[in-house]
Amino acid sequence: xxxxxxxxxxxxxxxxxxxxxxGAVLMARHDDDSAGTLPPGWTPLDEVPGRNPTGPxxxxxxxxxxx
Amino acid sequence: MTTRTRETWATRRTFLAAAIGSAIGLGxxxxxxxIAYQNGGGSFLVPYVIALVTGGVVMLFxxxxxxxxxxxxxxxxxxxxxxxxxxxxxxxxxxxxxIAVYYTAVLAWAAFYTWFxxxxxxxxxxxxxxxxxxxxxxxAVAVSTSHVPALTGVLLLVWVAILLIMSAGVQxxxxxxxxxxxxxxxxxxxxxxxxxxxxPGASEGLNAFFQPDWTALTDPTVWMAGYGQIFYSLAVGFxxxxxxxSYLKPRTDITTTAWTVAxxxxxxxxxxxxxVFSALGFMAAQSGGAIGDVVSSGVGLAFIAFPxxxxxxxxxxxxxxxxxxxLFLAGFTSMFSIIEVPIAAFQEKFHLSRRRxxxxxxGVAALVSLLLMPTRSGLATLDIIDKFINVFGIVVISVxxxxxxxxxxxxxxxxxxxxxxxxxxxxxGWWPIFVGVITPVVLTVIFLGDAIGLVRTPYEGYSPxxxxxxxxxxxxxxxxxxxxxxxLPWRGSVSFDTPPETAFDADRPPSSRAREATPTEVxxxxxxxxxxxxxxxxxGAVR
Numbered sequence: 001x002x003x004x005x006x007x008x009x010x011x012x013x014x015x016x017x018x019x020x021x022x023g024a025v026l027m028a029r030h031d032d033d034s035a036g037t038l039p040p041g042w043t044p045l046d047e048v049p050g051r052n053p054t055g056p057x058x059x060x061x062x063x064x065x066x067x
Numbered sequence: 068m069t070t071r072t073r074e075t076w077a078t079r080r081t082f083l084a085a086a087i088g089s090a091i092g093l094g095x096x097x098x099x100x101x102i103a104y105q106n107g108g109g110s111f112l113v114p115y116v117i118a119l120v121t122g123g124v125v126m127l128f129x130x131x132x133x134x135x136x137x138x139x140x141x142x143x144x145x146x147x148x149x150x151x152x153x154x155x156x157x158x159x160x161x162x163x164x165x166i167a168v169y170y171t172a173v174l175a176w177a178a179f180y181t182w183f184x185x186x187x188x189x190x191x192x193x194x195x196x197x198x199x200x201x202x203x204x205x206x207a208v209a210v211s212t213s214h215v216p217a218l219t220g221v222l223l224l225v226w227v228a229i230l231l232i233m234s235a236g237v238q239x240x241x242x243x244x245x246x247x248x249x250x251x252x253x254x255x256x257x258x259x260x261x262x263x264x265x266x267p268g269a270s271e272g273l274n275a276f277f278q279p280d281w282t283a284l285t286d287p288t289v290w291m292a293g294y295g296q297i298f299y300s301l302a303v304g305f306x307x308x309x310x311x312x313s314y315l316k317p318r319t320d321i322t323t324t325a326w327t328v329a330x331x332x333x334x335x336x337x338x339x340x341x342x343v344f345s346a347l348g349f350m351a352a353q354s355g356g357a358i359g360d361v362v363s364s365g366v367g368l369a370f371i372a373f374p375x376x377x378x379x380x381x382x383x384x385x386x387x388x389x390x391x392x393x394l395f396l397a398g399f400t401s402m403f404s405i406i407e408v409p410i411a412a413f414q415e416k417f418h419l420s421r422r423r424x425x426x427x428x429x430g431v432a433a434l435v436s437l438l439l440m441p442t443r444s445g446l447a448t449l450d451i452i453d454k455f456i457n458v459f460g461i462v463v464i465s466v467x468x469x470x471x472x473x474x475x476x477x478x479x480x481x482x483x484x485x486x487x488x489x490x491x492x493x494x495x496g497w498w499p500i501f502v503g504v505i506t507p508v509v510l511t512v513i514f515l516g517d518a519i520g521l522v523r524t525p526y527e528g529y530s531p532x533x534x535x536x537x538x539x540x541x542x543x544x545x546x547x548x549x550x551x552x553x554x555l556p557w558r559g560s561v562s563f564d565t566p567p568e569t570a571f572d573a574d575r576p577p578s579s580r581a582r583e584a585t586p587t588e589v590x591x592x593x594x595x596x597x598x599x600x601x602x603x604x605x606x607g608a609v610r
Contacts, residue, residue: 001270001271001273001274001277002274002278004109004278004279005108005109005273005274005276005277005278005279006277008108008109008110008112008277008278008279009109009273009277009341011112012109012112012277012337013337015112015116016116016119016330016333016334016336016337017330017334017337019119019326019329019330019333019334020327020330020331020333020334022326022330023323023326023327023330023331024327026320026323026326026327026491026492027079027320027323027324027327030320030323030491031320032079032316032318032319032320032489033318035320035323035489035490035491036320036487036488036489036490036491037487037488038488038489038571
């Protein structure tokens, strides 16, 4: 292999695998519940006390037949 | 009244496995190495990485945030943005339906070749074996009804396996399947690459792959190739990633997840390039020719060039099992997310149970696949559908969705704030420019280049009848079919409002959201068309 090919191979691998490493580090440092600009005490709606724990639902559907 | 709770991925790891399994497909192994070699070798890194960040990652943000915020497959998610753009979602659904039809055929071939590797069944003439003995391909027949029995049987088995996993649901089926298959795929391909690196001639192969040709960077087609590779490889813009993200928990770091998935896909791609070109270097050394004489892509690389390599290398059968096994696994895990799009879309529109939607939609796709693919004209049919779906389906619908959702419905601001509210990598300011301006322009240039070529000259010299049926006909079905499906009424009562649990907006204090935390169920009659579902949130907040 020529020197330029070896250099490009190293740069290629460092950039692409480095990008993957950056993503992995970010994920390790920030858990889902604290990421972003929402205030730390923010409670997801599906965890608001007294609210039906619908979780992430799409529109609850009534079947035509049952109406 | 029936209430159906939407499934979610149990953990971020499960979603990552499914998303990476979805992104890593056949194209990573058989397309990227060739594209990189043809477009400047080592210097292709520059357009490739720029396209990855400014095209691939930003498009992944776009797909993920729509799926996450509007929590549905493309027709429902887009209808929640604006009822009038539901048809765009159906185009995406039909694209994935047709991809599923032919993608499984390649999986069946890979399954056969994994078995053939044990005995090197292709003998001295892999080309003749593949075309004649295996596919029984007859280029003179436009539409064959003559099926190859063994191929039909294995294709049926592949479909049964896929539909069994899909019917188990998103978490239990796709999630569990991906968590086993994706690490296995990576380990298998690492083994292939390590073995290939120690073959005689490997360094010459790597030299050809990584040797930079800096003059290539002045050629606009090289930059288009970089963006094209990223778009096709990541499978963005036509519903796959959108649907997967619709099963994410409300509080999910979307941008970091998307970044990780995009770079994991590229990391595998570069690994595949190293493995493939090491093997091609060995092949060139054995034949005494140059790398340029043996390099190929797609079906030719996998089913003709690689069998030749496997036949001549020490330990060939083991290498063959690993290579074709990897090809099968890469395609198999991608199939989960491909067929998930039509299954989820029909499930939501027609209020079907998961199992019924899987059997109905998957059953129809399997039937079409079994009718068209394992025949004497199947190879040509596959090639034509693939080309026309890519050009007139994927590229067109990506541009239309970006322009209509982003600019027409003014959603870029809403989506950017949604991302920033719950994600680590900020999007404010830069993201709408790349996803709203640069990406549509690049995709339009790619489309024009490909479409003009297809209009001017018959693709690959196929007959007018073949092109009319499987090319232009399939393209027409995408758009006419999507219009018809969008006009059909939604079964059951579906809310077209933004689901409250994901109506994130960084500008609104949590207290105002808590007051809205009343579970509502809106009938179609009550549902307000949501021209920008979050129109009220836009007031004074457009940045």
